[in-house]
Amino acid sequence: MSIEARLTELGLVLPPAPTLPPGTVLPFRFVRVVGRRAAISGHGPVLPDGRLWSLPGRVGDPITVEQATEAARLTGLAILASLHRELGSLDRVTAWVRAFGMVTSAPGFQAMPAVINGFSDLILAVFGPERGQHARSAVGVAALPFGIPVEIEAEVEID
Amino acid sequence: MSIEARLTELGLVLPPAPTLPPGTVLPFRFVRVVGRRAAISGHGPVLPDGRLWSLPGRVGDPITVEQATEAARLTGLAILASLHRELGSLDRVTAWVRAFGMVTSAPGFQAMPAVINGFSDLILAVFGPERGQHARSAVGVAALPFGIPVEIEAEVEID
Amino acid sequence: MSIEARLTELGLVLPPAPTLPPGTVLPFRFVRVVGRRAAISGHGPVLPDGRLWSLPGRVGDPITVEQATEAARLTGLAILASLHRELGSLDRVTAWVRAFGMVTSAPGFQAMPAVINGFSDLILAVFGPERGQHARSAVGVAALPFGIPVEIEAEVEID
Numbered sequence: 001m002s003i004e005a006r007l008t009e010l011g012l013v014l015p016p017a018p019t020l021p022p023g024t025v026l027p028f029r030f031v032r033v034v035g036r037r038a039a040i041s042g043h044g045p046v047l048p049d050g051r052l053w054s055l056p057g058r059v060g061d062p063i064t065v066e067q068a069t070e071a072a073r074l075t076g077l078a079i080l081a082s083l084h085r086e087l088g089s090l091d092r093v094t095a096w097v098r099a100f101g102m103v104t105s106a107p108g109f110q111a112m113p114a115v116i117n118g119f120s121d122l123i124l125a126v127f128g129p130e131r132g133q134h135a136r137s138a139v140g141v142a143a144l145p146f147g148i149p150v151e152i153e154a155e156v157e158i159d
Numbered sequence: 160m161s162i163e164a165r166l167t168e169l170g171l172v173l174p175p176a177p178t179l180p181p182g183t184v185l186p187f188r189f190v191r192v193v194g195r196r197a198a199i200s201g202h203g204p205v206l207p208d209g210r211l212w213s214l215p216g217r218v219g220d221p222i223t224v225e226q227a228t229e230a231a232r233l234t235g236l237a238i239l240a241s242l243h244r245e246l247g248s249l250d251r252v253t254a255w256v257r258a259f260g261m262v263t264s265a266p267g268f269q270a271m272p273a274v275i276n277g278f279s280d281l282i283l284a285v286f287g288p289e290r291g292q293h294a295r296s297a298v299g300v301a302a303l304p305f306g307i308p309v310e311i312e313a314e315v316e317i318d
Numbered sequence: 319m320s321i322e323a324r325l326t327e328l329g330l331v332l333p334p335a336p337t338l339p340p341g342t343v344l345p346f347r348f349v350r351v352v353g354r355r356a357a358i359s360g361h362g363p364v365l366p367d368g369r370l371w372s373l374p375g376r377v378g379d380p381i382t383v384e385q386a387t388e389a390a391r392l393t394g395l396a397i398l399a400s401l402h403r404e405l406g407s408l409d410r411v412t413a414w415v416r417a418f419g420m421v422t423s424a425p426g427f428q429a430m431p432a433v434i435n436g437f438s439d440l441i442l443a444v445f446g447p448e449r450g451q452h453a454r455s456a457v458g459v460a461a462l463p464f465g466i467p468v469e470i471e472a473e474v475e476i477d
Contacts, residue, residue: 026431027438032415032453034475039416042455097191098198100312102457105302112304113185120186135191137201137312139261140302143423143458145430153418153455157193256350257357259471264461271463272344279345294350296360296471298420299461316352 003090006126007080014081015046015074021146031086038093038156042102043082044148045074054147060109063149068103071150072118079154080126092158096123096134099154105140112138119152162249165285166239173240174233178209180305190245197252197315201261202241203307204233213306219268222308227262230309231277238313239285246317254316255282255293261310264299271297278311321408324444325398332399333392337368339464349404356411356474360420361400362466363392372465378427381467386421389468390436397472398444410476414441414452417472423458430456437470 007014020026032039045053059068084090101116103109116138124132134154144151166173179185191198204212218227243249260275262268275297283291293313303310325332338344350357363371377386402408419434421427434456442450452472462469 024431025435027435027442028417028454029451030453032451034413034415037415039453039473041416041453042457095193097193097196098200098312098314099187100455107302109302110304110306112302113183117184117186124186133188133191135189135198135200135312136187137259137310138304139201139300139310141457142301142460143425143427143430145428145456147428151455151457153416153453155198155416254352256352256355257359257471257473258346266461268461269463269465271461272342276343276345283345292347292350294348294357294359294471295346296418296469297463298360298459298469301460314357 003126010125012077014084015048015078016050018046018052018078019050030082033086036157038083038158040079040082040154042151042153043075043078044144044146044151045071046078052146052148055149058104058106059115059149060106065111065114068115068149069118072101072116072152073122075150075152076119076122079152087158093127093156094131094159095157096127096132097155097157098135099152101136101138102141102144102151103138104144104149109140112140115150162285169284171236173243174205174207174237175209176244177205177211177237189241192245192317195316197242197317199238199241199313201310201312202234202237203303203305203310204230205237211305211307214308217263217265218274218308219265224270224273227274227308228277231260231275231311232281234309234311235278235281238311251317252286252315253290253318255286255291256314256316257294258311258313260295260297261300261303262297263303263308268299271299274309321444328443330395332402333364333366333396334368336364336370336396348400351404351476354475356401356476358397358400358472360469360471361393361396362462362464362469363389364396370464370466373467376422376424377433377467378424383429383432386433386467387436390419390434390470391440393468393470394437394440397470405476411445411474412449412477413475414445414450415473415475416453417470419454419456420459420462420469421456422462422467427458430458433468
C-alpha cells in the first residue's frame with residue numbers, strides 16, 4: 001500500500017503550505033535534499049486552512065498536554081505535507097532517522113515526551129514500525145516563533 | 160584494545176536501561192540505525208540502579224556546575240549503554256560525529272560548556288582523540304523531561 | 319568564481335578563531351569531518367578582533383532585533399572561518415544541509431526567524447541559491463554560553 005493510500009485509510013488529510021504573518025520572509029527551504037538525505041526544517045502546527053496554530057502562553061499553563069499533543073500531531077502532518085511537496089510522493093521516504101521536538105514549557109512542566117508522542121505516534125501509524133522508527137529528543141524551550149507551542153525538526157532517508 | 164576492555168581499564172560500568180516513571184510511553188528508539196549512521200535519541204543521566212537522576216531546580220540554582228558535569232558524564236555512560244545494546248559491541252563505532260548538549264539554566268547561568276565537558280571528556284577518554292572527536296553545541300533550555308538537569312542528543316558513524 | 323573571491327567581492331572578511339574567556343576548555347572540534355559530512359559545532363558571533371560578542375540581557379529586552387540579526391550574520395562569518403581553517407578552502411563545500419539557530423528570548427519575543435535570517439541571507443549570498451540552500455530551525459532558548467545572544471549549529475556536505 002502506498003503511503004498516500006495509507007493516509008486515506010487513516011482518514012488523514014495533509015494541510016496546505018502554511019500562511020505566514022504578513023512581512024515574514026523565510027529564505028530557506030522547508031525540506032533540503034542532499035543525496036539520499038532529506039533534512040526537514042523546524043515545523044509548527046498548521047491548521048486545515050493553512051494558518052499556524054498559535055496559542056497564548058506556554059504548555060503547562062494555560063496550554064494543556066492534550067492541546068500540545070494535538071499540536072505535535074498537526075506538526076507531523078505539516079511535515080508530511082512539506083515532504084510530499086518536495087519529493088512528489090511520500091513513498092520515496094525509505095526510513096525516518098531523527099526528530100527533535102521542542103515544547104514551550106511553563107515553570108515545572110516536564111511532560112514533553114507525552115507531547116511529542118503526538119508526532120511519533122502519527123509517523124509510526126503512517127510508515128509502520130520499521131520504516132517509521134526514529135531517534136528522538138523532546139525538550140522544553142523558552143519561546144518559539146509565531147506563538148506556536150511545538151516545533152519539530154527532523155530528517156528522513158529517501159531513495 | 161576493544162572499547163569494552165578500555166571501559167574496564169578506566170573503571171567504567173555501563174548502567175542498565177533506564178527505569179521510567181509509571182505510565183511513560185516512549186514509542187521511539189534510543190538508537191536508530193540507518194545505513195552507517197546511528198542517530199542517538201536525547202538521553203539523560205541514569206544512575207547505576209537504572210533510575211534517572213532528577214534534581215530539583217535548574218543548573219546554577221541550586222544545582223552546581225559539579226553536579227551538572229557529573230550528570231553529563233552519566234548521560235554519556237547511558238548513551239554508551241544504549242549503543243552497546245543496539246549494536247552488540249561499541250567497537251562498531253568508527254567515529255563520533257556530533258553531540259547536542261542541553262542544560263536547564265537558572266537566570267544568569269552561562270557555564271554550559273563546562274557542564275557538557277563531562278560528556279565530551281568521557282567520550283574522548285574512551286574512544287581516543289581521533290575516533291572520539293565530535294562537533295558539539297552546549298545550550299541552556301527552559302526545562303527537560305523527568306526533572307533531569309542535562310539531556311544530550313548525538314550521532315555516531317558505525318561500520 | 320571561488321568562494322574566497324566571492325567573499326572579497328561582497329566585502330566580507332572572516333574573523334580569527336575566537337578568543338575565549340580565561341580558563342575555558344573546549345575539548346571538541348569546531349568542525350568535525352566524517353566522510354563527506356562536515357558537522358559544525360554551535361558557534362556564536364565573533365568580532366573582528368576575535369572576541370565573542372556578548373550582550374547583557376536577552377533578545378527582545380534590551381537586545382534589539384537589529385542587533386541580534388547582526389549577531390547571526392557574525393555567527394555565519396565565524397562558521398565560514400572555522401570551515402576555512404578545517405577544510406583549507408570553502409570551495410570544498412558542495413552543499414549546505416541544515417542550520418539550527420538559537421536565540422536567547424525575552425518573554426513574548428517571537429521574531430527568531432527574522433534574527434536567524436542574518437545567517438541564512440549571508441550563506442545564500444555567498445554560496446548562491448542552490449549550493450547555499452539549507453533546512454533551518456529558529457528557536458528561543460533560555461540562555462547561551464558566554465552571554466552570546468545567538469548560537470548556530472550547522473552541517474555541510476563536502477567533496
